[in-house]
Amino acid sequence: MLDNPESSSHQDVSRHFYAHMENPLLWPIMEVLKQKPSGWKVHTLAAHLNELGFVPVLDQVPEKELFKKNFLIMNALYQLQEALYPDNWLQVQAMDIELMCGRYHGSTHAIDHQDPLREYYVDWSNYEAEEGEVKRLLNEFWTRYKKYVGGVETDMDRSRALSLFELPLDASPEEIRKQWRRLALRWHPDRDKGNTAQFQRLCEAWHVLRS
Numbered sequence: 001m002l003d004n005p006e007s008s009s010h011q012d013v014s015r016h017f018y019a020h021m022e023n024p025l026l027w028p029i030m031e032v033l034k035q036k037p038s039g040w041k042v043h044t045l046a047a048h049l050n051e052l053g054f055v056p057v058l059d060q061v062p063e064k065e066l067f068k069k070n071f072l073i074m075n076a077l078y079q080l081q082e083a084l085y086p087d088n089w090l091q092v093q094a095m096d097i098e099l100m101c102g103r104y105h106g107s108t109h110a111i112d113h114q115d116p117l118r119e120y121y122v123d124w125s126n127y128e129a130e131e132g133e134v135k136r137l138l139n140e141f142w143t144r145y146k147k148y149v150g151g152v153e154t155d156m157d158r159s160r161a162l163s164l165f166e167l168p169l170d171a172s173p174e175e176i177r178k179q180w181r182r183l184a185l186r187w188h189p190d191r192d193k194g195n196t197a198q199f200q201r202l203c204e205a206w207h208v209l210r211s
Contacts, residue, residue, distance in 0.1 A: 025075075032048060037099040038098040041095045041097065045073060068128075075127075084185070
């Protein structure tokens with residue numbers, strides 16, 4: 001049977017959407033790990049994030065709620081692992097999550113892109129939700145996070161945002177995403193020589209560019 005061209009086109013758009021999805025739990029999790037680098041399990045990390053107000057109700061069915069919460073946290077951990085590497089190492093194991101800082105630079109730790117568990121959790125299509133639902137959920141997370149870091153509304157537009165990111169007007173979504181991670185890690189308030197005001201400005205720019 002031949003594939004429906006319209007269906008194939010929709011799948012291509014969805015794959016592109018999922019491939020460039022930024023999980024807003026990335027930064028709350030990094031802050032939590034900076035304050036307490038070790039001793040975390042997925043369920044204890046989930047409980048702590050819930051206390052901070054970052055994890056709303058994801059599904060009315062308890063089993064799906066648990067799955068979706070676990071998926072978002074694991075997805076964020078794997079994204080954060082890649083963003084921090086190679087200067088730092090984030091150990092991602094369901095029962096043993098640990099942020100190992102600079103002293104591990106140059107060690108034997110390496111990202112295994114063939115790890116089937118990693119492949120599963122970085123693929124947004126496994127979240128088992130429609131694209132619109134995922135986008136709505138992440139926008140809600142992003143709004144919560146902006147309030148958490150104290151961001152304020154600005155006159156930021158796409159041109160100013162790209163200028164702040166030091167990128168050309170024709171920058172690709174992948175280039176924008178990589179630059180966001182690089183700059184956010186550089187200026188995050190919990191980092192050495194971080195700057196809260198600059199980080200908030202970057203958050204505003206990213207919010208514009210990811211729309």
